Amino acid sequence: MNPIANAPVFQAATAAAAAAAAWLNTPGKEDSEEFVVPNITESSQWAMEEAGFLDGEIQRTVRSNEDYGEYPRYGWVDITKEFFEACAELNLGELAQDMLFGLFEAMSAIEMMDPKMDVGMGYNKNDALPHTFESAVEAGVLKLDNLSNEELIGTFDALFACIVSWLEGNSMDQVLFTCLYLHQPSSIKDKSLRSFCHAIRNLIVIIKNIIIISSVNEEEDFQLYGNSSFLAAEDCQPTAVPTQLKEAEDDLVRISKTEKQPESTMAVVHRLRFMRHFYQSIFQFDCVMASAPTESSMNEIYKNLNASLELIPQIKRSIEKGIQPIPNSDSPNPIGFSPRIHDRSQPPTFPRNVKIRDRPTSIQFLEDLVHRLKYACKVVRLRDYYSALNFFIEFSKKSGQCVLSRSVLQGLFISNRRLIFGTIPIKDFLWDSVRAFNSPPVLNPKHPLASDPKIQMHLDTFFRYCISLNTFTQFIRICGFNRARQRDKLARFVDSFDSIQVEAARLDSHMTIMANEKAAEGNEAHATALKHSSQFATWVLYNCFRAMLLYLMSGFELELYSVHEFMYIYWYPHELLISFMISALTRTENNLLVQEEYAEHQSKLQGINSKNRKPKLKKNKKQQKPYRQEIVYYHALSNMCGGFYKALGALTKDGRIRQPMPKFDNEEIRFNRRFVPFATLTSPPPVSYGEFKNIREHMMRPPSSEIYAIAAKHFDQAKNVLESIQNPEQEILDMLHVAKVNYVVMNVLAKGHQKDSKTQPDFDFSKHRHFPIIKLN
Secondary structure (H helix, E strand, O other), X not given: OOHHHHOHHHHHHHHHHHHHHHHHHOOOOOOOOOOOOOOOOOOOOOOHHHHOOOOHHHHHHHHHOHHHOOOOOOOOOOOHHXXXXXXXXXXXXXXXXXXXXXXXXXXXXXXXXXXOOOHHHHXXXXXXXXXXXXXXXXXXXXXXXXXXXXXXXXXXXXXXXXXXXXXXXXOOOOOHHHEHHHOOHHHOOOHHXXXXXXXXXXXXXXXXXXXXXXXXXXXXXXXXXXXXXXXXXXXXXXXXXXXXXXXXXXXXXXXXXXXXXXXXXXXXXXXXXXHHHHHHHHHHHHHHHHOOOOHHHHHHHHHHHHHHHHHHHHHHHOHHHOOOOOOOOOOOOOOOEOOOOOHHHOOOOOOOOOOXXXXXXXHHHHHHHHHHHHHHHHHHHOOOHHHHHHHHHHHHHHHOOOHHHHHHHHHHHEOOOOOEOOOEOHHHHHHHHHHHHHOOHHHOOOOHHHHOHHHHHHHHHHHHHHHHHOHHHHHHHHOOOOHHHHHHHHHHXXXXXXXXHHHHHHHHHHHHHHHHHHHHHOOHHHHHHHXXXXXXXXXXXXHHHHHHHHHHHHHHHOOOOXXXXXXXXXXXXXXXXXXXHHHHHHHHHHHHHHHHHHHHHHHHHOOOOHHHHHHHHHHHHHHOOOOHHHHHHHHHHHHHHHHHHHHHHHHHHOOOOOOOOHHHOOHHHHHHHHOHHHOOOOOOOOOOHHHHHHHHHHHOOOOHHHHHHHHHHHHHHHHHHHHOOOOOOHHHHHHHHHHHHHHHHHHHHHOOOOOOOOOOOEEEOOOOOOOOEEXXX
16 A cells, blocks of 8 residues: 555545446436535545445444444555556646636646645654744754854855745745744844844834835735734834944954954954845935935935945855855755744745755845846936836846836935935926927927916816826836736726827827917918927827837737737838838937927027037037937847748748647737737727738749748848947847847748748747847758
């Protein structure tokens, strides 16, 4: 008999199975509608009357033995052999299904007696209870004084690993508060350990406060709640932590001067010093988010972050000097930790098995975190919405997985007082952003139209409407969430641009009417300034297009699209979206050029000295095309999408793209679901599946070799455009590599290579998250 058959739960299950089998084997019972398999739980025990498979004679015999407690009291039947024979018919991953035993019951059965899910399975009756702080001190397994340098280094590194594991989304109870030293740090006699634990306790509170205020976290990012009773009674005030750490450092430095080999002592000093600088920077971030980022406060933060970075290499070199965790143990350190102390206090469905990061990768995470925090500080230099949005999008691409740096970035930009950088009202920020984007004359304080009460009324109405919908600030906030949640939120967010587009169009209409009125009055200067008032609609549309493009491209990054869907996903940006974006930016540049030319004309009429005019004209010429670099990038992006659209069309025509079976799939439904967030927008107008189908059929009429050649031409144009960009970033270089390789592949296919092959190529996204390298098999 298998040993597992001796378990009470298994015996109950076998008794139930035997009861059901005996009932069904009874003549005339096979088709009975009254038979019901009783429900089985972990604690159920089947009495012989309930078993149903014992006849009266056996039951009387068993009852006669009840007083003596002799076996079988419950009528156990061994079905181990039959059980494993039945299991042999199942493949790996398959589950048995019955009318009364479906997926829910199967998953419940899997979770029972699994140490990772079942809280009661971690303890045997003979196991000792996990140590608390008091019991560990009484048993002598928790040292409070006279810790060696090796023990201090190991404990500090283990706590660093716990902090990192907590920031990655694990519960603080299961990582940080498995350290018994954090339960009562004031009882620790060792000065270094006591100050370090006080710093950790206060750091937990500060980080939680930053993440709560910023509110860009989801449940998979960060566990906000834990055993707050440990944090409530903290004796050390946050402002006193750096002083305590500094005193402990100084004591150890004095001791190291008297030692012949002070390396281990200095390794402890480096960790205390890192904690002091790191703690001060996080504490200052919290203070700045509550007020406003000033130059002096940001300089102090930079100073502490740079000091933290300088200590990281020394910490890395001395990791091996500390005591190391026991192999195959859940404890991150041999002393000071009780990994299962909180298992009984966790909710029933909480994850049971938490793998704490190893020490080298934890230190590397902290180093990367400090770099990300330094990068986030640059946001305080941005003073318009256009630059801020670009910064948030770029930051999300590079650091979107780190909840703390994302939260710090949000907190620096929008303080808890709902002001941009703690001082600028949102209305003024949007006002300046439109002026920085396309410089409408009516927003220039020096222009005579800026004081017109009628114009001011229309402008105030428009900006108040933008603020009430919270669309533009919400766009930046969405860029602060993790990449998967961004797509989910963008799908619901894009719709809010439609009503703002209507308001922007209404404002432009008012400006046009007023321009005609000014022209009728003979005021040509004011009429000319109002003629180019479509800047407001252009500004709104451009930001809407940005959100739409982010939504579509994120599907590649999250691996949501099947290969047969790539064609219309790449087609939409190529034919519509990117073209609209280029048009919006070109229109903005043209408006700026017209305004500059008109200003120059007015200067000539006023008889401005030519010597004073020349440098001004030179300055304006530099400003005429501020979006030229971005327009060039979007041209490259359009060609990349066009190349993939044509390549996939040719591959589909050759039968090299696997298509789903028609009875299980409907392409029109897939198409509509992919673009459903755009269906309610008036601009750009929604595109139906029928329109796409007609365009695709027209594109696929030529021979596949010609379509491959057109795709190669698109990739070649993208390559040429990307090579013209000066000082390219890494993403541009990655796109350039993809364009070069795919250009060669398309040329090879256009010449007839693998003409008869029906094997689907591989689409390798390892080089670029949105554009794969097409690899022929």
